[in-house]
Each structure stands twice: as structure tokens, then as C-alpha cells.
Amino acid sequence: MADDERLTLTLSSGGDVVIRLRPDLAPGHVERITELVNKGFYDGVTFHRVIPGFMAQGGDPSGTGYRGSDLPNLKAEFSREPHVRGTVSMARTNDPDSANSQFFICFGDARFLDGQYTVWGNVESGMEHVDALPKGEPPSEPGKIVKATIGSAS
Numbered sequence: 001m002a003d004d005e006r007l008t009l010t011l012s013s014g015g016d017v018v019i020r021l022r023p024d025l026a027p028g029h030v031e032r033i034t035e036l037v038n039k040g041f042y043d044g045v046t047f048h049r050v051i052p053g054f055m056a057q058g059g060d061p062s063g064t065g066y067r068g069s070d071l072p073n074l075k076a077e078f079s080r081e082p083h084v085r086g087t088v089s090m091a092r093t094n095d096p097d098s099a100n101s102q103f104f105i106c107f108g109d110a111r112f113l114d115g116q117y118t119v120w121g122n123v124e125s126g127m128e129h130v131d132a133l134p135k136g137e138p139p140s141e142p143g144k145i146v147k148a149t150i151g152s153a154s
Contacts, residue, residue, distance in 0.1 A: 017126035026077035029120040046142035059102035068100030081119040083110040088121035
């Protein structure tokens with residue numbers, strides 16, 4: 001995979017969020033995200049946990065936060081990359097090696113997560129559409145990923 005790969009999430013909250021993939025930090029996680037995107041896994045999936053000032057979490061096809069894909073869980077790829085506004089990282093259970101398909105996008109600094117969650121991307125544009133997602137755990141009418149696509153930067 002080229003280092004200039006981008007993930008575009010078209011959100012129901014109004015537009016495209018472009019995420020620079022970071023295979024330099026988490027090659028296995030970027031490979032998994034890419035595989036799931038290419039299968040259409042994320043299309044129509046909601047953001048089931050959106051906490052103002054903290055993060056928006058999605059990637060569970062059931063919309064409950066308790067499920068993932070049918071693929072095996074991933075081994076952690078922790079790094080020193082900081083969890084700041086626009087950081088995209090994998091959600092997991094208490095088991096460090098339990099990340100699967102769920103991910104979150106940080107609204108602001110969440111440095112207490114550094115080194116404990118796998119960072120695999122950074123929002124380059126469209127963060128305002130993440131900010132506009134309905135809030136709640138879960139939101140009464142959750143925002144969703146209309147379409148997810150992978151492509152190279154132009």
C-alpha cells in the first residue's frame with residue numbers, strides 16, 4: 001500500500017471526511033480497514049457512541065458497540081503517535097489485542113489514550129462533518145457512514 005492512500009468517509013452529517021492512512025504506524029490495522037472498506041463493510045454503519053469533546057466511535061455493523069467483523073481480532077500496534085483532534089484509532093475491549101472493525105475519531109486532545117490504542121490515521125479534511133454527528137451513547141438518531149472508499153491522494 002502506498003503511503004499516500006486516503007480513506008474517504010461520506011457521512012450522513014453532511015459531507016466527506018478524508019483520512020490519511022498511516023501504514024507506517026499500524027500496517028496490520030490499515031490492511032484490515034482497507035479490506036473491510038473494499039468489501040463495503042462500513043457502508044451504512046452508524047456512529048453508536050459520540051461524546052462531545054472526546055470522540056466519535058463507529059464500525060459495528062449491529063450499531064450496538066458490541067460487535068465487529070467476522071475476521072479475527074488484530075494484534076495491537078501501539079505507537080507514540082498522540083491522540084489529538086483528528087486522530088483515528090481502533091476501539092477495543094480491555095484486551096489490547098481485541099481490535100477488529102470499530103474505530104474512533106478524536107474531537108480533541110485525549111493524550112491519556114496514547115500508547116494504549118492503535119492509531120491508524122489522521123483526518124486531513126472534513127472534520128466539521130465529524131463535529132456535526134449526533135451526540136449520545138447511543139445517539140437517538142445516529143449519524144452514519146453513507147459510503148467508505150479508499151484511493152490515492154491526487
